Amino acid sequence: MAESRVPRVPLAPVGTGAPRVHIWQIGCQMNVADAATLAESCAEIGMRPGAPLEEADLAILVTCAIRQHAEDKAAGKLGELAGWKRQRPGRAIALTGCMAGEHGEGLLARFRQLDYVFDMRDTDGFFARLRDTYQGCLEGPVPMPASDRLCAYLPVILGCNEMCTYCIVPFVRGRESSRPGSEVVADAARLVEGGVREITLLGQNVNSYRDPESGKGLPGLLAAVDRVPGLSRLRFLTSHPRNATEDLLQAIATLPNLCENLYLPVQSGDDDCLRRMKREYRAAEYLRILERARELVPGIGLSTDIIVGFCGETEAEFQSTYRMLEEVEFDTVHVQAYSPRPGTAAHRRPDDVAPEVKSERLQRVLALQRQISERRNRTLIGQRVEILVEGVGEDGRCFGRTRQNRLGWLASPAAPGDLVRATVLGASAWQLQCA
Ligand code: 5AD
Ligand code: SF4
Secondary structure (H helix, E strand, O other), X not given: OEEEOOOOOOOOOOOOOOOEEEEEEOOOHHXXXXXXXXXXXXXXXXXXXXXXHHHOOEEEEEEOOOOXXXXXXHHHHHHHHHHHHHHOOOOEEEEEXXXXXXXXXXXXXXXXXXXXXXXXXXOHHHHHHHHXXXXXXXXXXXXXXOOOOOEEEEEOEEOOOOOOOOOOHHHHHOOOEEOOHHHHHHHHHHHHHOOOOEEEEEOOOHHHOEOOOOOOEHHHHHHHHHOOOOOOXXXXXXXXXXXXXXXXXXXXXXXXXXXXXXXXXXEOOOHHHHHHHOOOOOHHHHHHHHHHHHHHOOOOEEEEEEEEOOOOOOHHHHHHHHHHHHHHOOOEEEEEEOOOOOOOHHHHOOOOOOHHHHHHHHHHHHHHHHHHHHHHHHOOOOOEEEEEEEEEOOOOOEEEEEOOOOEEEEOOOOOOOOEEEEEEEEEOOOEEEEO
C-alpha cells in the first residue's frame, strides 16, 4: 500500500538542493528502528533526512496504535502540520507505522492535509512515488549525516502470532516473519563498523524468532550476533513468557556481550485476568521463569509491563498483581491503563473499570515501584558496575547504562563510547551516581 490522495502537481521544494525530510516518531523501539531505516532510504534516493520541521519539505510520521492516547497524539501532530503545510507551497506529509496498518487509506479522507499513507512492510511504492514527485531535485545518494549513534535497534522478527485479547499489534503488524540470521549478522556487523557499540535485537515477540534458513531460535541468533567483532553489548526485546526457554536463560548466563537483563511482560498477576487476556500462562509459571533466571544469572535486571483496569478486573485481581510486584521486585515496571482497541477480542467486552479506578490503580503501581526501584538501587552502593557512556549531560558529567540497563552518572572523566568500570556512590529510584 502506498497511496496518494490526489494526482500531485510536481512539487518544487522552495530553496535549493534536495528535498529535506523531517521524521516524527512515537511508540515502541520498533518505530525508532523504522524511523532510522526511513532516514537511510531517503538519503539513498537523494533526499536530506534529519531536517528540523521548520526547514523540511516532507514530514513523515511514524505512528503507534497501541492505545487511543498514541493515536490522539498523531492526530494532534497532523493538526499542527496542517498549518505548517500551508506556510510554504510544495510541502507534503506522509504517515506510516501502526496507524497506517490499522486504518490504511481511510486516513487520507479523515486528514485532508495528509498526502501519503504507506505500510512499513512495503516502502518501495512510497519511495518510487517520492522519486517521481521530486525528480530533478534529488541529489543522490546523499551521504547520511555522520552518525554518532552508539546504541542501535535491529529488528529480527516482525509481527506477532499471539492473540492477546487487548492487543492490536497482530492486526496492524501482521503475522510473525523472522529475518534470516545471516542478514541479521551482516546488519549487526555493518552497524558496528559505523560506530555502534550496543545492539538491541527487536521483535514484538522476539523470543519466538526462528531462522528461516537454519531453523534455529533466538538463542542461536544471539550467539551469532554476540560474536560480531567490535560489539560491546547485546540486548533483546520484547519477550513472551511462553517462549522464555531454558536455552534463552542459559544464553543470558553465558554469552559474554549479552547483557544480564530480561524484559518479560506479565500484564497481570492474576490467573483469571490472564485467562481473559489469553496470555496462555499462569502467574505461578511466570514466577518460576523469573526464579530460574535469577538462579542462573544472579543480579539479572528484570523488567515487565502491566495493564491495569482490563475488562472485568476486580480489586482482588488487581491485588494479585500488586502482590506479585511486591514479591518479585522488578527493576523496571511499565504500567498502562487498559485502552480498548477496535477490532480486538476484548473490544467486544464492556470496558467496565471506571477511569478513576484505572488511574488510582496505576498510581498505586507507580508508587510501589518507585519504592522498590529505590531500595534495589541502594543495595548497589559500594558495588562496581560497567557503564557504556552514551552522552554528556548539561552539567558536563557523562551518563550511560549499566549492563542491567540502569541509568548511571559518572563523576569521573569519560567520553561517549567508553566502557567504564565505576563504583556506585549514591542511588535513587531511577539513577545511580558513580565514580
Ligand atoms: N491497553 C493498554 N495497554 C496495552 N498494551 C498493549 N495493548 C494495550 C491496550 N489495549 C501494553 C502492554 C504491552 C505494551 C507494549 O503495551 O502492556 O506489553
Ligand atoms: Fe505501538 Fe505496538 Fe505499533 Fe510499537 S508495534 S508502535 S507499541 S502499536
